[in-house]
Amino acid sequence: KNEVEQSPQNLTAQEGEFITINCSYSVGISALHWLQQHPGGGIVSLFMLSSGKKKHGRLIATINIQEKHSSLHITASHPRDSAVYICAVRRSGSGGGADGLTFGKGTHLIIQP
Amino acid sequence: GAGVSQSPSNKVTEKGKDVELRCDPISGHTALYWYRQSLGQGLEFLIYFQGNSAPDKSGLPSDRFSAERTGGSVSTLTIQRTQQEDSAVYLCASSLRENYGYTFGSGTRLTVV
Numbered sequence: 001k002n003e004v005e006q007s008p009q010n011l012t013a014q015e016g017e018f019i020t021i022n023c024s025y026s027v028g029i030s031a032l033h034w035l036q037q038h039p040g041g042g043i044v045s046l047f048m049l050s051s052g053k054k055k056h057g058r059l060i061a062t063i064n065i066q067e068k069h070s071s072l073h074i075t076a077s078h079p080r081d082s083a084v085y086i087c088a089v090r091r092s093g094s095g096g097g098a099d100g101l102t103f104g105k106g107t108h109l110i111i112q113p
Numbered sequence: 114g115a116g117v118s119q120s121p122s123n124k125v126t127e128k129g130k131d132v133e134l135r136c137d138p139i140s141g142h143t144a145l146y147w148y149r150q151s152l153g154q155g156l157e158f159l160i161y162f163q164g165n166s167a168p169d170k171s172g173l174p175s176d177r178f179s180a181e182r183t184g185g186s187v188s189t190l191t192i193q194r195t196q197q198e199d200s201a202v203y204l205c206a207s208s209l210r211e212n213y214g215y216t217f218g219s220g221t222r223l224t225v226v
Contacts, residue, residue, distance in 0.1 A: 033214075045214050045215045045217065048214045101215075
């Protein structure tokens with residue numbers, strides 16, 4: 001079982017819909033990241049969370065440390081939001097790979113006009 | 114510079130040759146990470162540098178892989194005796210210090226033929 005699980009793997013929605021992408025993890029973490037990767041493009045860091053909720057424009061990220069779960073929401077979705085959204089965690093502690101991120105497999109989002 | 118710069122953007126090499134990939138992080142960022150993304154696979158952590166501390170090399174897949182960071186700035190990832198399974202996009206990221214938000218470079222697409 002992967003340490004970071006995302007759902008859904010693929011999501012197609014109509015423009016304007018409210019989008020939710022979920023991330024569950026099974027290890028202790030010091031931070032959780034949401035990343036965006038456009039086809040053929042680089043990776044953009046959207047949020048880094050260790051508790052609560054963050055909002056940036058139409059994007060909202062929440063995390064529940066007790067339940068080891070985070071969600072990324074997109075309000076009023078637009079075709080330009082089409083991308084792969086990746087959840088990644090930084091494990092608690094250091095060394096043994098904990099300093100780097102452990103990634104989910106990503107959610108491929110398509111927003112149709 | 115304003116962002117994380119990686120070079121070359123694309124590299125095609127023959128099996129068995131050595132390659133060097135370069136990462137120029139954002140000035141002042143003490144933390145530098147190398148990741149790779151193989152075709153159809155998720156991102157995986159390779160190595161982490163933090164200031165003058167010994168790097169966390171636990172993600173390097175074999176002893177053919179090595180990395181150094183000179184003067185706390187530019188980093189090079191070296192792959193010796195490349196194999197076809199080394200074909201991937203190699204991504205560098207930096208952050209102001211550990212547990213801060215990341216900025217990713219646009220990656221080096223390595224193809225071993």
